Amino acid sequence: MPELLQLPIPATFDVVSEANAKGPFTRTLLGVVAVDDAWGLILFSFCAAAAAAISGLDGFDAPLATAVWEIGGAIVLGILLGLPAAYLTGYIQPGEPTLSEALGVVFLCGGLAIWLNVSFLITSMVVGVIVVNLARHHSRPFHAIENIDWPFMVLFFVLAGASLELGALKTIGLVAGVYIVARAVGRIAGSWVGGLMCRADRPVQRWMGMALMPQAGVALGMALVASNRMPEFKELLLPVVISSTVFFELAGPVVTRFALHQVGEAAAIPADDSEQASGVD
Numbered sequence: 507m508p509e510l511l512q513l514p515i516p517a518t519f520d521v522v523s524e525a526n527a528k529g530p531f532t533r534t535l536l537g538v539v540a541v542d543d544a545w546g547l548i549l550f551s552f553c554a555a556a557a558a559a560i561s562g563l564d565g566f567d568a569p570l571a572t573a574v575w576e577i578g579g580a581i582v583l584g585i586l587l588g589l590p591a592a593y594l595t596g597y598i599q600p601g602e603p604t605l606s607e608a609l610g611v612v613f614l615c616g617g618l619a620i621w622l623n624v625s626f627l628i629t630s631m632v633v634g635v636i637v638v639n640l641a642r643h644h645s646r647p648f649h650a651i652e653n654i655d656w657p658f659m660v661l662f663f664v665l666a667g668a669s670l671e672l673g674a675l676k677t678i679g680l681v682a683g684v685y686i687v688a689r690a691v692g693r694i695a696g697s698w699v700g701g702l703m704c705r706a707d708r709p710v711q712r713w714m715g716m717a718l719m720p721q722a723g724v725a726l727g728m729a730l731v732a733s734n735r736m737p738e739f740k741e742l743l744l745p746v747v748i749s750s751t752v753f754f755e756l757a758g759p760v761v762t763r764f765a766l767h768q769v770g771e772a773a774a775i776p777a778d779d780s781e782q783a784s785g786v787d
Contacts, residue, residue, distance in 0.1 A: 507708065511551035517541050517720035517721075517755060517758065517759055518535065518536070518717070518718065518758075518762055520721050520759070521720070521759045521762045521763050521766070522535070522536065522545045522762075523764070524701025524763075524774040525763055525766050525767075526773035527648070527766045527772045527773065527774070528771060529769070529770075529771035530707070531707075531713070531714075531717075531766070531769045531771050532705070532766065532771050533651055534710055535714065535717050535718070536713070537719065538714065539718070540691035542718070543631070544628075544631060544726070545723050546648055546724060546725075547625065547627050547628050547631065547724070547728070548577055548628070548739040550728045550731075550732075551573050551576045551577050551625050551628070552573040552577075554573075554728075554731070554735060554736075555572040555573040556573070557732075557736065559603050575623070575624065575627075576623070576624050576625045577624075577628060578624060579622055579623075579624035579625075580619060580624040580625040580627075580628035580629040580632065581628065581629075581632055581762070583606055583615075583618060583619060583622065583624060583629050583632075584615070584629045584630070584631070584633045584635075585632060585636060586637065587611065587614065587615050587618070587629075587633050588632060588634075588635070588636030588637055588640075588698065589636060589640070590607060591611045591636075591637050591641075591745045592635065592636055592639075592640035592641040592770055593640075593641075594607075600738075605654070611633065611637075612630070615629055615630055615633050616630065618653045622646050624703065627724075627727055627731070629729070635700065668717040677682060678745050681742070681746055682745065682746045682749045684749055685746055685774075686750050686753055686754075689721070689750065689754075690719065693716070693719060694715030694716060695715070696715065697710070697711065697718065698712070698714075698715060698740060699709050699716035701714060709768075712768075713765040713768050713769055714764070714765075716761050716764070716765040717757035717761070717765040717766065718762075719754055719761045719762060720749050720758030720759055720762060721750065721754035721755065721756055721757060721758060725747055725749055725750075725751055726748065728742055729744055730744075730746070744781040
């Protein structure tokens with residue numbers, strides 16, 4: 507699990523790392539972030555298939571079967587690719603090239619998923635989960651990818667931003683505002699109800715929702731997939747998701763750090779550093 511959470515997917519991990527937060531609340535937060543992405547992708551597949559069927563798109567007359575194929579096929583494909591990948595990485599010795607092998611698995615995963623018409627997002631996540639849990643002899647493939655992932659992340663966000671028509675923000679401003687408010691309320695209320703149901707500690711019930719405010723690449727990825735499937739909703743969908751992502755990426759980390767301070771798990775700034783930062787000699 508620690509290696510899996512080091513992937514640069516959620517901004518929440520960046521806040522936790524920057525604040526040097528440690529403790530039961532932080533461990534629960536990182537676990538929820540990882541599980542949240544998985545459940546989000548699964549629910550997205552069902553909702554996207556249902557929306558396509560309701561809108562009358564060709565090939566989506568059986569939304570349940572389509573969603574089951576996308577999710578089930580992605581899980582099976584992820585297992586079929588993840589098991590040999592986890593096993594074969596054990597033969598890679600220190601000093602040998604691991605980047606080409608790691609990228610080969612990534613591209614093979616994405617290509618087969620698109621060819622089989624299954625969710626490449628879920629397939630990739632399953633492959634990562636299997637490799638990181640079974641290939642415990644080392645984590646070099648993940649670290650090798652970490653050294654080159656930033657150009658792809660930049661390109662991803664640039665392309666997502668290029669899909670945004672600024673003029674559309676004037677017409678969907680109310681929709682985006684309602685989405686932002688509903689997401690914030692849902693995070694807080696859902697964490698509180700979930701904490702009550704599982705009898706979590708009071709800090710988890712009270713502050714977990716606020717700590718989960720950042721919204722990053724997974725939401726944009728799902729929005730791009732949905733807009734490609736249903737291009738007639740692209741002008742509404744992308745502006746809402748992109749504008750809300752910008753908002754939550756600016757405000758979310760601040761709220762997350764505030765929640766970590768409230769539960770007492772964010773490391774305090776050393777006195778010497780704070781004096782230097784304020785210019786006090």
